[in-house]
Amino acid sequence: MKFNDFNNGDTKTMKSLNDKQSKFVNACLDKYGKDTLTIHELKEVASTFGMKYAPQWLVKNPANKVGRALFKLPTDGEITETTKSVAPQTQKIENTETKHEAAYVVSSLTGDIIPEKDPNFVNFGDYSSVKSIIASKKFYPIFITGLSGNGKTLGVTQACAEKKREMIRVNITIETDEDDLLGGYRLRDGQTVWQNGPVIEAMERGAVLLLDEIDLASNKIMCLQPILEGNGVFVKKINKFVKPALGFTVVATANTKGKGSEDGQFIGTNVLNEAFLERFPITFEQKYPSVKIETKIISNMLESENAKDDEYASNLVNWADIIRKTYSEGGVDEIISTRRLVHIAKAYSIFKNKLKAVEVCTNRFDDDTKQSFIDLYTKIDSGVSVEELMNQNNQDEIADEVEADEDII
Numbered sequence: 001m002k003f004n005d006f007n008n009g010d011t012k013t014m015k016s017l018n019d020k021q022s023k024f025v026n027a028c029l030d031k032y033g034k035d036t037l038t039i040h041e042l043k044e045v046a047s048t049f050g051m052k053y054a055p056q057w058l059v060k061n062p063a064n065k066v067g068r069a070l071f072k073l074p075t076d077g078e079i080t081e082t083t084k085s086v087a088p089q090t091q092k093i094e095n096t097e098t099k100h101e102a103a104y105v106v107s108s109l110t111g112d113i114i115p116e117k118d119p120n121f122v123n124f125g126d127y128s129s130v131k132s133i134i135a136s137k138k139f140y141p142i143f144i145t146g147l148s149g150n151g152k153t154l155g156v157t158q159a160c161a162e163k164k165r166e167m168i169r170v171n172i173t174i175e176t177d178e179d180d181l182l183g184g185y186r187l188r189d190g191q192t193v194w195q196n197g198p199v200i201e202a203m204e205r206g207a208v209l210l211l212d213e214i215d216l217a218s219n220k221i222m223c224l225q226p227i228l229e230g231n232g233v234f235v236k237k238i239n240k241f242v243k244p245a246l247g248f249t250v251v252a253t254a255n256t257k258g259k260g261s262e263d264g265q266f267i268g269t270n271v272l273n274e275a276f277l278e279r280f281p282i283t284f285e286q287k288y289p290s291v292k293i294e295t296k297i298i299s300n301m302l303e304s305e306n307a308k309d310d311e312y313a314s315n316l317v318n319w320a321d322i323i324r325k326t327y328s329e330g331g332v333d334e335i336i337s338t339r340r341l342v343h344i345a346k347a348y349s350i351f352k353n354k355l356k357a358v359e360v361c362t363n364r365f366d367d368d369t370k371q372s373f374i375d376l377y378t379k380i381d382s383g384v385s386v387e388e389l390m391n392q393n394n395q396d397e398i399a400d401e402v403e404a405d406e407d408i409i
């Protein structure tokens with residue numbers, strides 16, 4: 001849109017903010033919750049984008065300057081560009097004053113947010129207990145800890161699906177903060193609006209809040225403290241007290257128990273605040289499924305991918321079981337999760353080659369580990385029994401120890 005400045009006849013063009021500019025405006029609103037910022041505040045935000053100075057398109061534009069070193073953000077999504085006129089203008093031109101509307105609360109979630117049932121899901125471990133808690137609609141936070149890829153997230157999702165409970169999943173990272181969890185100001189259709197974060201949304205809807213991989217968090221999640229006590233929370237940015245509706249509860253999952261990962265297996269996990277952990281009344285320790293259950297999971301998966309092969313399912317699960325036992329005894333650094341077995345089953349349905357499926361899905365491990373995993377699989381595939389292999393493993397270990405002792409002598 002174009003219009004002329006009344007006073008000097010300069011031409012002003014209204015241009016929509018580009019992506020980068022919108023991101024900058026959003027970041028300012030998120031950080032300060034107001035639309036008029038000092039040059040220092042702008043510089044602060046600029047530094048988070050790796051810039052040394054406040055953006056020139058903002059500070060050098062007279063339309064944005066509202067006081068000494070004070071700038072108004074173009075929160076309507078448009079910026080005025082001024083072009084100097086050569087001749088004075090005489091016509092009266094339309095007045096296009098910028099509109100600033102009050103922020104309002106918006107929800108990003110519409111409709112039904114009950115997860116879908118997974119036909120391949122097999123119930124095991126503490127699933128029934130998790131389901132009972134979710135069905136009770138009581139506020140009763142649960143902490144589920146267990147090694148990677150053993151169905152922690154899927155179990156909670158399926159309990160909600162079965163009990164027809166709404167669920168909101170938040171994947172926690174080290175960057176997750178109050179703004180991501182409770183909400184913040186966003187630029188939407190040229191307006192500054194408040195948008196509820198997932199936690200507020202779950203509280204207001206009475207939904208199950210799944211805080212996935214909570215042990216990746218920093219102490220920026222401490223804003224959850226009052227929420228984990230079942231009380232409401234005061235959202236200072238909108239000056240509102242939010243009370244949880246009936247049915248709201250929290251489930252957190254993690255690979256560790258929130259005490260860090262000493263062996264370094266779970267890179268990025270952090271030690272969680274003790275008072276924070278204390279607010280979870282119960283903890284479930286999720287193990288890998290038993291051989292019988294896991295065989296059912298993999299058989300179902302192969303069948304659903306039109307590659308039914310019960311013998312292959314059984315071999316894969318026995319293979320993973322030996323590797324897990326060896327892992328827990330410290331004999332190997334890597335583990336085969338249920339998730340990886342599912343990857344292999346899918347690879348098999350595509351390549352129709354058992355060994356190739358194992359190979360492509362173990363390529364991510366270092367060469368020695370990968371080779372030993374493939375050798376083990378080949379033996380199982382050729383009919384060597386699990387007992388024989390376990391004995392052989394023990395003998396290999398004894399041989400290794402003897403060799404080590406001889407080296408010392």
Ligand SMILES: Nc1ncnc2c1ncn2[C@@H]1O[C@H](COP(=O)(O)OP(=O)(O)OP(=O)(O)O)[C@@H](O)[C@H]1O
Pocket residue numbers: 120121122123124146147148149150151152153154155213253254255297338339342
């Ligand atoms: N009980 C189960 N029934 C069917 N499939 C399962 C089951 N448990 C795990 N799986 C398979 O394993 C995959 C990984 O499960 P999920 O994502 O729940 O693991 P997780 O324990 O949350 O892992 P992470 O610790 O890495 O987050 C699922 O996508 C599914 O394919």
Ligand SMILES: [Mg+2]
Pocket residue numbers: 152153154212213253
């Ligand atoms: Mg998970």
